[in-house]
Amino acid sequence: MADASVYRIQGATGEWEVVIGLEVHAQVTSNAKLFSGASTEFGAEPNTQVSLVDAAFPGMLPVLNEECVRQAVRTGMALGAQINAWSRFDRKNYFYADLPQGYQISQLYHPIVGEGSIEIEADGATKTVGIERIHIEQDAGKLMHDQHPSFSYVDLNRSGVALMEIVSKPDMRSPEEAGAYVRKLRSILRYVGSCDGNMEQGSMRADVNVSVRKPGEPFGTRTESKNVNSVRFIMAAIEYEANRQVDILEGGGSIVQETRLFDPDKGETRSLRSKEDAHDYRYFPDPDLLPLELTPAFLEECRASLPELPDAKRARYEEALGLSAYNAQVLTAEAETARWFEALLAEAALKAGKPETQVAKAAANWLISDLFGALNRLGRTVEDSPVSPAQGAELLALIGDGTLSGTLGKQVFEIMLETGQDPARIVEERGLKQTSDTGAIEAVIADVMAANADKVAEYRAGKDKLFGFFVGQTMKAMAGKGNPQVVNELLKKALG
């Protein structure tokens, strides 16, 4: 029996292992297209972001966008991959209405990035997934089928937008691993800034290669489900496709190597054979372009511009800041969260006059429980948080120096969320400052004891549990502003 954490499909003839490889198409973040000066902005009117190059007019020629090359190289570096200082563009020839040139400029024979890897955590274990290659290529246009009864409409706004195709090795063995891989890849791309990772807008989509085999046997025949555009769908497509293949194989059939389409509504994949008849891409080097040769200076600039990446950052949060593994993981999963946290931390250290290491835990805890909780409620992210890192740091400082109790702190934070005001101002204007004035507290305690003489008697007779009641009454009478520690001490003294 395989161990419980290993993903297996139970078939009638035994257990099946699933083998998964992903080809992720990630739109390169750039202003202009890969080979033309048209904009890449999302959501424009049809055919308004089209140059004559993108529409493949006679005599139009491609000229390479340096930023797209730079981003692909930086991405490769972030994946610890081999960067090929000499690469080349090839034409992939096929006819389709969304492909004006009749070929896609891509890189088959000599991609810009070679082998690398990604560390993922899934099914309770850490695992390395190999990267086979990254190449640069053009996106196709878009076809709309539902606008006219007998025509499809062609919009070339996306035609020529730069994509990185990031090809994994067939190293994943479960839908969870594939999901973790895509999430991790997306995280890295966003850290690097080479892709916005926006799956709803199609900035990232995956071709999902799936095959099944009996454990220990050679790879089976794979199918490729094209253009799956969310982590959930990728996992669903794998699940469906693996089970479909097992059913076929156990029924005595064999798997056809083919391209399939994942239908998110039905949760199933189906054959795309129509688009595929006679597919023979006739790749050859694009004679309109020369080999792409990268200078050491260019490579150095790419490397120098790389930010600290999630794995390194997580390790640093744990080791240097003393954060828990969980907190470090949560804070580094998204570049924006880490950026927010680091801004918060810097401000908090400044305001407290302490090193970051001494304020890190409180900052992390507040961010993860209070801020995330609030943002979740509001349906927002750190990027559009109504509270800024500086304001958060100010709040932490007010709690840290005893101006606010924890309870008052939460109260002030709620007001911050509503009004966007600075915490100090809220405390000032609303008089929410915590008091440690023993005379004032003693006076309140005296009133509370006078009003509850019976309870005082009970307490003194040994009903210790009533202590909490007196704390509550005292705090309530002070509108929550009494320093809980001082209240406790004075109550104990007064009650004897």
Add this chain to the structure above:
Amino acid sequence: MSVDTATVRHIAKLARIAVSDGEVEALVPELNNILGWIEQLQEVDVTGVEPMTAVIPNQLRMRADVVTDGDRRDAVLKNAPLAEHGFFAVPKVIE
């Protein structure tokens, strides 16, 4: 290597050129004639020779990432055999 009618039909399909039976019949010997003639390249010893990548030594230059084009839909669609509502129109594609 020589081609038969099936191969010629397959190539024509790859190239998206409709061919009649008569054209296929005519193309078979024509293409074989040409293919037989270019076949002589096989006899050249190319051991250790890299395929040519640039005709004249030259360096690929790159452009800056600046939007310099677009916003000219009328020009893009001007010569289209059929354009509607700002789109090129093609016979309906069933996916």
Add this chain to the structure above:
Amino acid sequence: MSDLTDLGVAAIRDGVRDGAFSAHEVAEAFNANVAKAKGLNAFIIDTPEHALAAADQADRDRAEGKLKPLSGVPLGIKDLFATKGYQTTAGSSMLGGFEPVYESTVSRHLFGAGAGMLGKLNMDEFAMGSSNETSAYGNVISPWRRSDGGNAALTPGGSSGGSAAAVAARLAPGVTGTDTGGSIRQPAAFVGITGIKPTYGRCSRYGMVAFASSLDQAGPMARDVRDCAILLQAMAGYDPKDSTSLQLDVPAWEASLSSDIRGKRIGIPKEYRIEGVPEEIDRVWEQGIAWMRDAGAEIVEVSLPHTRYALPTYYIIAPAEASSNLARYDGVKYGRREMPDKGGLADMYQATRAAGFGAEVKRRIMIGTYVLSAGFYDAYFNQAQKVRALIARDFEQVWQHCDYLLTPTAPSAAFAIGEKMADPIAMYLNDVFAVPASLAGLPAMSVPAGLNDQGLPLGLQIIGRAFDEQGVLNAGLAFEERAGFTARPESWW
């Protein structure tokens, strides 16, 4: 005053500058010749208004002392160059009625230098042909006839057949041509004019309808070497819109023209002596060698061992690139569309391309598709690119022994229309001497050498080192001075 249409580019430019005649008069004269020469079918469209507008501008510029390098010179533009607002067909019915909204870099340079356009010149469809018989707009008829009394219509060569005929028949003092595997040089030789294909990358390919991208080069065709130098200087130049464009300043080719080639070594490649080539070709070649020796050059026999593989190499690479370059003609964005009843997208593609392309274009697309298809890439395309590297290496080695090569341009004089259309390989062999320099991207020029026994022009080719257009032009000038070629076809059209 002699007929203005007897003047070449330099003479017109100088005459306009000196006030000997107006640019307007020149344009009128050539427009009239174009209008009278319909029988040659050299132009697909005439654009007399363009020529006149440029001429009038030239006359105004002269008055204001602002003359440009080509002010007053009307030119014919091969229909492979996109001309903004003027139909550009590449000789194909696929692009019938296509009016680009853009200007090719080469024509933009020429018009920017003050030249006007007489019309768009007929050509082989997508520049695929050596006789101008594949044009969808009809054959171009050479202005030349054999002196045998027969009236056989001859081809002007191709693919720049309209260009060649226009210059030879005095319909234009100069024209643009394009050369993928001899398409400037072979027609120039057939009609007794001069044409130069510069180093690959000298002239931008932006806006030039692509045939085979790694081979296509624009160049001028004119009556003599000086006119070619003037025109090439205006056409060439670095263009950031063409990634294969050479980032080099354009030399002052005309100013540096010199026929003094004393001490230069001229190579005679022994592999260019091909069996079956008519004796008259050898004879004119020997004559050319004698002239070069007379000019003080040293003649050396050299070897280009892979010469015989050049044509088959070309007929793999060029069709392969063409099969891909021509995929964009699919009836969607521009040009022709054929829509069978109840047909889908694939039916539209197939019908459009079946109807829009002629037989030769289809043949080459089929060959190109085949040699790139699964399983054949290494055997054909990759092998051809390796042999191409060897051919280029042959030239590299030969430059250690000589400065230029002198060879025949074509293996025969002009042939009759229809004579070779049935046999594609016989047609392809026309470019046997022209193709090697194309594969290696080298500058090469055809200059008229004399007439054969039937009174038809024969040309010789001068090939030079990469970037050495000046050397080629100078050798051409030395040759031209000695050849003293003045023959011209008698007007029958």
